[in-house]
Amino acid sequence: MADQDNHDSDSLHTPRRRFFSWAIGVMGGIIGLALGIPILGYAISPALKREGKPWADAGPVSNLKTGEPTKVEYLIERRDGWIETTNQHSAWVLRGADGSLVAYDPRCTHLGCPYSWDTVQKRFFCPCHDAVFAIDGAVVTGPPPRPLDRYKVDVRSDRVMILEEAPNG
Amino acid sequence: MVDRAVGWLDERLGIMPILRAIFLRKIPKGVGWWYTFGSATLFLGLMQAVTGVFLAMYYSPTPDHAYDSVQYIMDEVAFGPIVRGLHHWGASLMVIFVVLHMLRTFIMAAYKYPRELTWLVGVVLLLLVLAFGFTGYLLPWDEKAYWATVVGTSMAGSAPLVGPALLRIIRGGTELGAVTLARFYAAHIFLLPFLLTVFIGVHVFMVIKQGISAPPELSDSEGSADAR
Secondary structure (H helix, E strand, C coil), X not given: CHHHHHHCCCCCCCHHHHHHHHHHHHHHHHHHHHHHHHHHHHHHHHHHCCCCCCXXXXXXXXXXXXXXXXXXXXXXXXXXXXXXXXXXXXXXXXXXXCCCEEEXXXXXXXXXXXXXXXXXXXXXXXXXXXXXXXXCCCEEECCCCCCCCEEEEEEECCEEEEECCCCCC | CHHHHHHXXXXXXXXXXXXXXXXXXCCCCCCCHHHHHHHHHHHHHHHHHHHHHHHCCCCCCCCCCHHHHHHHHHHCCCCHHHHHHHHHHHHHHHHXXXXXXXXXXXXXXXXXCCCHHHHHHHHHHHHHHHHHHHHHHHCCCCHHHHHHHHHHHHHHHCCCCXXXXXXXXXXXXXXXXXXXXXXXXXXXXXXXXXXXXXXXXXXHHHHHHHCCCCCCCCCCCCCCCCCC
């Protein structure tokens, strides 16, 4: 009988027990949220970080050839979580006759091999899969899907400065 | 809606008797707040497990990086100090509550027949909780952690006959170092949680199966019957 059901000592459906079940559920939910939201933020936060990179000193401007790319080297400090390392990076910097600078990412746009400048044939050549790029970075032949990527480059106090980010525009 | 989910499971697995045994179990007259310490300890243990899992996402258990990784949690991770703080203070609370629970059980003589085994398993659980505290204490690898572990393991080393061997086994060598840190971490996140889960399972099963023992009577009547 329905009446029996509401008074059976084994039943969950007496008014008092329904209220306490509900109240426990609500309190549990509040505790769950109070713990769960910070913990979730904690777990996700590194994925949402954007680390600003500093400009790197790549040597004196006088080192740069004009009309031909020069390979420059510079130190980059890297923070991997709590580990700090200093690594040497390189880039190809081309100074035009008008003094304008272009810096190329030294990794071939096909699969990332380091390419080099062929001074005889006046072109960039990647030995991994025979890719050829022109002096302006355009793909002449081979598998690369796009021209050479560029870094931001600047001159400050007669020093070549490199920032490993794509230039705007 | 929870009702419907439970009903769905019950139709397939017949879980209602189990849920009734847990949530609708009879308890004796006269129980009060003193009887909440066991559940409080379990809740703290669960919280330690959850915060511990998330701390382990950033902690690095080698002498080179342990300290820096904890600083990373404190300075760089969102809510890092909160999660670490919960784990740090939760550890102390857990020891306090497990001792309170043990005292309550002892004072009310709830360890007597037929609950002797529950008490013995409880002793094992107490030792496991202390082992958790000892192994976890080393992990930040700061001065306090290092020297406290030197002292603690030296105490083990002072035991007669087996002391020196025990010290070398626990430290993983004669000195405290990378091997010590690695094995303390393995114990803290792997071995001890596994053992704790097994023994908690046995302990809680027996408590539910046998029922809560009635509070002792102050008068000299024939004694109260347990609720069963």
